[in-house]
Amino acid sequence: MKRQKKDGTVIDVSLSISPIRDDQGQITGIMGIHRDITERKKMEAEMQRLDGLNLIGQMAASIAHEIRNPMTTVHGFLQLLEAKPKLLEFKDYFQLMIEELDRCNSIITEFLSLSRNTPINLRMQNLNTIINKLLPMLQADALRNEQVIVAELEELPNLELNDQEIRQVILNLARNGLESMKAGGTLTIRTFLERDHIVITFCDQGSGISGRILESIGKPFLTTKENGTGLGLPVSYNIVYRHGGTIIIDTGSAGTTFFVRLPIKGQHLV
Ligand SMILES: Nc1ncnc2c1ncn2[C@@H]1O[C@H](COP(=O)(O)OP(=O)(O)O)[C@@H](O)[C@H]1O
Ligand SMILES: [Mg+2]
Known part of the structure; x- marks a missing residue:
């Protein structure tokens, strides 16, 4: 009721x-x-979300397997043809095709890492350093749409992080923020300390997330964009969850803020 x-x-x-x-x-x-029972309902929704993530992991694993087999065959024949003296004039093309296949393979590897249960390559490092490295790329994205990114980064202690994965979270949330705004909009990325957590927020000036979408947010393949994948948020939820953290959304007609909290001490890595 x-x-x-x-x-x-x-x-x-x-x-x-x-x-x-x-x-x-x-x-x-x-x-x-x-x-x-709002809290209980929230909990149930959270459980469903995690179930969805499980599903995506299983799907990823089986799709990756099915795709890799034919790719290996194509890769092998390309190498064979590349070595033929008769086809020497096409050597560059063959190399390009092989490189592109290698790239596909590494995308699959990255995607597969999401179905693993433990974060790999955890290293003590600073979240601000990771953000600062990504900023030029994000600024370029913003500039293309005449938008602005403001970063307000407070001093933070180091954390055990998988920087590849945290990069993905930052890119996904920042890009969603940019994509939600018209030209002239500002996306503010903040980091600060809050008791025993590090907080990073992405605050956009978009038009908010409708109730209907908000109910299902984080579910794989949910997208309102023409060229969206609906994977950015599920992947981000998964990564943050595995770092022992949480993502909370505050949204309204003036914009949306995503709060990512990562525990400093006693990170329980799931
Ligand atoms: N900052 C935001 N403002 C408004 N809507 C958002 C925001 N972030 C996410 N959404 C909504 O959540 C959906 C899912 O996001 P995501 O998983 O990143 O997939 P995609 O960006 O490919 O659509 C988006 O299509 C959009 O409707
Ligand atoms: Mg997205």
Whole structure:
């Protein structure tokens, strides 16, 4: 059941009804108790999201396997043809084709890493350093659409991170922010310390995420974009979750902020 609170927010409630009896056991009234189960609902949604991530991992593993086999055959024949003296004039083409296949292979490897249960290559490092390295590329993306990125990075302690994976999270969330805005918009990336967490926020000036999308956000292949994959968020959720962190969304008609929290001490790596 859903109920609207006085302040207008809609909450999930469970209703239990029990009869009120007098001394003789006659029913004299009925008592109903509404319980706010919004938190429980949120938890259930979170569990479903994680189930979805599991599915994507399994799918990735089987697709990767199916794709790799024919690719290996093509790779082999290309190498064979490349070595033929008769085809010497096409050597450059063959090399390019082989390189492109190698690239596909490494994309598959990267994608497969998402189905693993433990983060690989954890290293003590600074989140700000990773962001600073990515900024020029993101600024170039922004500039192309006449948008601006502002970075406000406070001093942070080092953390055990897989920089490849964290890079992916930053790129995904920053790009989503840029894609949500028209020309002239500003995306603000902040980092700061909050008790025992490091927080990184991506604050855009887009038009927000509609309730319908928000309900399913993070599910694989959910996209509202013509050329979207719907994989950016599920992949990011997975990575942050495996670093022991959380992603929280605050959205409204003036824009959306994604909060990524990573624990400093006692990172439980899942
Ligand atoms: N900052 C944002 N502002 C508005 N909508 C967003 C934002 N980030 C994500 N979304 C919504 O979530 C969907 C899924 O995002 P994502 O998983 O990155 O896939 P994609 O970007 O390929 O569509 C997007 O299509 C969009 O509708
Ligand atoms: Mg995206």
